[in-house]
Amino acid sequence: xxxxxxxxxxxxxxxxxxxxxxxxxxxxxxxxxxxxxxxxxxxxxxxxxxxxxxxxxxxxxxxxxxxxxxxxxxxxxxxxxxxxxxxxxxxxxxxxxxxxxxxxxxxxxxxxxxxxxxxxxxxxxxxxxxxxxxxxxxxxxxxxxxxxxxxxxxxxxxxxxxxxxxxxxxxxxxxxxxxxxxxxxxxxxxxxxxxxxxxxxxxxxxxxxxxxxxxxxxxxxxxxxxxxxxxxxxxxxxxxxxxxxxxxxxxxxxxxxxxxxxxxx
Amino acid sequence: xxxxxxxxxxxxxxxxxxxxxxxxxxxxxxxxxxxxxxxxxxxxxxxxxxxxxxxxxxxxxxxxxxxxxxxxxxxxxxxxxxxxxxxxxxxxxxxxxxxxxxxxxxxxxxxxxxxxxxxxxxxxxxxxxxxxxxxxxxxxxxxxxxxxxxxxxxxxxxxxxxxxxxxxxxxxxxxxxxxxxxxxxxxxxxxxxxxxxxxxxxxxx
Numbered sequence: 001x002x003x004x005x006x007x008x009x010x011x012x013x014x015x016x017x018x019x020x021x022x023x024x025x026x027x028x029x030x031x032x033x034x035x036x037x038x039x040x041x042x043x044x045x046x047x048x049x050x051x052x053x054x055x056x057x058x059x060x061x062x063x064x065x066x067x068x069x070x071x072x073x074x075x076x077x078x079x080x081x082x083x084x085x086x087x088x089x090x091x092x093x094x095x096x097x098x099x100x101x102x103x104x105x106x107x108x109x110x111x112x113x114x115x116x117x118x119x120x121x122x123x124x125x126x127x128x129x130x131x132x133x134x135x136x137x138x139x140x141x142x143x144x145x146x147x148x149x150x151x152x153x154x155x156x157x158x159x160x161x162x163x164x165x166x167x168x169x170x171x172x173x174x175x176x177x178x179x180x181x182x183x184x185x186x187x188x189x190x191x192x193x194x195x196x197x198x199x200x201x202x203x204x205x206x207x208x209x210x211x212x213x214x215x216x217x218x219x220x221x222x223x224x225x226x227x228x229x230x231x232x233x234x235x236x237x238x239x240x241x242x243x244x245x246x247x248x249x250x251x252x253x254x255x256x257x258x259x260x261x262x263x264x265x
Numbered sequence: 266x267x268x269x270x271x272x273x274x275x276x277x278x279x280x281x282x283x284x285x286x287x288x289x290x291x292x293x294x295x296x297x298x299x300x301x302x303x304x305x306x307x308x309x310x311x312x313x314x315x316x317x318x319x320x321x322x323x324x325x326x327x328x329x330x331x332x333x334x335x336x337x338x339x340x341x342x343x344x345x346x347x348x349x350x351x352x353x354x355x356x357x358x359x360x361x362x363x364x365x366x367x368x369x370x371x372x373x374x375x376x377x378x379x380x381x382x383x384x385x386x387x388x389x390x391x392x393x394x395x396x397x398x399x400x401x402x403x404x405x406x407x408x409x410x411x412x413x414x415x416x417x418x419x420x421x422x423x424x425x426x427x428x429x430x431x432x433x434x435x436x437x438x439x440x441x442x443x444x445x446x447x448x449x450x451x452x453x454x455x456x457x458x459x460x461x462x463x464x465x466x467x468x469x470x
Contacts, residue, residue: 018437020310021461023337024406025381026344063446066453093401093442096344101446101458124385124403159393 024095027128032096033103037135040112044083044143047111053144056084056263057249059188059220059240061102062092062120067243068105074265076110078250082143083111087220087240088118088154088188094126099133114141118188118221119154119195138166140173145181146215146253149173153187153219155197165196167203174207174214182256183214190219190237192230205231215258218251225249225262236260304469306333311436311463312408313337313351313379321467330356331375331467353377355412355436368416375410377438401442409444412436419469430469437462 021029028034056075061068075084086106091098099121106113117137121130130137137152153165165187174183189195191204208214209232216236225247226239238260241247252259302320309316314337324330333353339345355375362368386404412434419428439447443459 017457018460018462020463021312022310022315022339022343022345023312023347023349023379023381024440024442025347025386026339028344063449065446065450069453092446093403095442097443098446123399156393159390 024097025125026096027125028096028132032100032133034132035135036103036133037114037139040083040114041141043112044114044141047082049082049144050080051254052080053082053146053253054080055082055251057087057218057220057238057240057251058084058243059087059248060089060118060223060242060244061086061105062089062098062118062242064242064244065101065105067246068102069108070246070265071243071248072105072108074263075248076108078263081111081250084109084113085148085186085218086113086115087186087218088116089120089220089242090115090118090130091121091123091126094121094123094129096125096129096133099129103133114148114150116150116186116188117152117154119157122154122157138169142180144253145179147173147177147180147183148186149183150186153189153191153196155189155200156195160197160199162197162199165200165204167200167207170204170207174211176213181213182253183211184258185214185217187217187219189221190217190239192228192237193222195221208235213256215253215256227260304467306335306465306467308335308337308436308463308465310461311465312406312438312440312461313353313377313463314347314349315339315343315345317349317351319351321469323469324354325356327360329358329360330354347381347383349379349381351377351379353410355410357414366418366421370412370414370416373412373414375412375436377408377410379406379408379440380404381406406440406442408438408440410436410438414467428468428470432467432469433465434467435462435464 058071075081090102115134117130140147140149151165151170155164158164185208191201208217214235216238219237219239222239223242225241228237230237238249240249246265248263250261250263303323304321306321307318313335317335317337319333319335322332324332335351337349339347353375355373357370357373359371360368361371381404389399414432414434416430416432419426419430437460439459447454447456447459
């Protein structure tokens with residue numbers, strides 16, 4: 001009898017080893033962080049600034065946990081990186097658990113990171129998960145005189161309804177502003193992709209090319225590393241590879257000039 | 266490959282198979298009596314709701330299996346709102362009897378399918394996405410489970426309640442999407458990271 005009771009206790013202990021989950025589709029659990037972008041931007045503002053802005057552009061971390069761990073240690077080994085951008089497709093299936101796993105890994109960075117909404121992150125309850133965990137999908141921050149305008153460009157997910165990307169919001173964000181020397185646009189799907197609303201490609205290109213202070217447009221999504229000049233000779237479109245393909249960009253802005261370098265790991 | 270197995274095991278097909286297999290499994294019963302559940306089940310967590318309730322059938326000779334159909338709910342305050350339907354099968358190969366009061370089923374492997382209705386979980390639109398753009402189902406998850414259960418004699422322990430027996434169980438599970446997430450990252454991720462748990466009570470009338 002006693003042996004059996006011990007066995008039962010042992011089994012109950014063994015079976016209490018997992019976390020209680022209500023559904024893989026739940027939007028959060030009791031430990032899910034909130035407003036990460038806002039908190040990380042505040043952290044970024046509290047850091048000491050110098051005359052160089054140095055950041056990394058990483059993309060598509062979806063289901064590449066091992067690679068992301070390696071990437072984080074490589075980024076940590078680079079001196080003077082102010083912040084990291086995670087340019088969408090944090091998750092593969094839009095599950096809260098996936099975004100938590102990635103946040104656990106990116107939290108090991110020595111610098112704050114800022115995340116942008118990707119098409120996969122919209123799947124199922126993903127957009128609600130993203131909004132609660134990271135914040136609004138359209139947001140901007142000004143660091144050392146450079147305004148980073150981050151937005152949802154995943155037009156296909158909205159069946160190209162003409163609202164994504166939000167052109168009027170972009171125009172307002174890219175308009176001349178005191179204290180801003182340069183602008184950088186940041187979104188997951190590049191405007192030359194089939195997944196971007198073709199009706200909005202020209203308006204988007206105009207916003208960037210007509211702004212002489214715009215240093216470029218940063219993207220991910222197309223699963224390759226690319227620097228293109230699709231609309232003029234001065235505005236680069238820099239596309240980061242997926243984390244699984246073990247590449248990211250190191251970007252520097254010195255005296256209003258943007259320099260980029262692919263880092264393989 | 267991934268899309269193939271998801272298609273093969275879609276929720277409707279599985280439900281149909283379970284329903285078709287059901288009369289055969291219950292062949293010992295007479296007539297339509299096999300439709301009458303042997304018990305009721307209620308569960309906390311376990312990936313099929315914050316709370317879920319359902320009906321339970323005994324399978325095989327000597328009560329060596331269970332087939333449960335449950336409805337679960339996740340309230341907004343717990344990450345919902347979500348409604349979840351589940352069809353659950355578990356096999357109980359081992360039984361340790363403790364006098365005539367208790368039976369422990371220590372290791373019960375099983376599988377279940379959960380279905381979450383809702384606009385955001387609808388099938389990928391064929392007009393919106395090229396074929397194969399996304400391969401998984403948003404609404405239907407396939408889980409594997411492992412449970413442990415202690416069953417108590419209701420007539421002896423709770424006389425006059427009319428309950429033949431009641432049991433408490435704890436059930437570990439993971440699902441197809443967690444599985445593929447873990448599989449490609451086995452070197453950095455422990456399997457326990459994709460294991461979730463739920464606790465339940467089953468009563469037998």
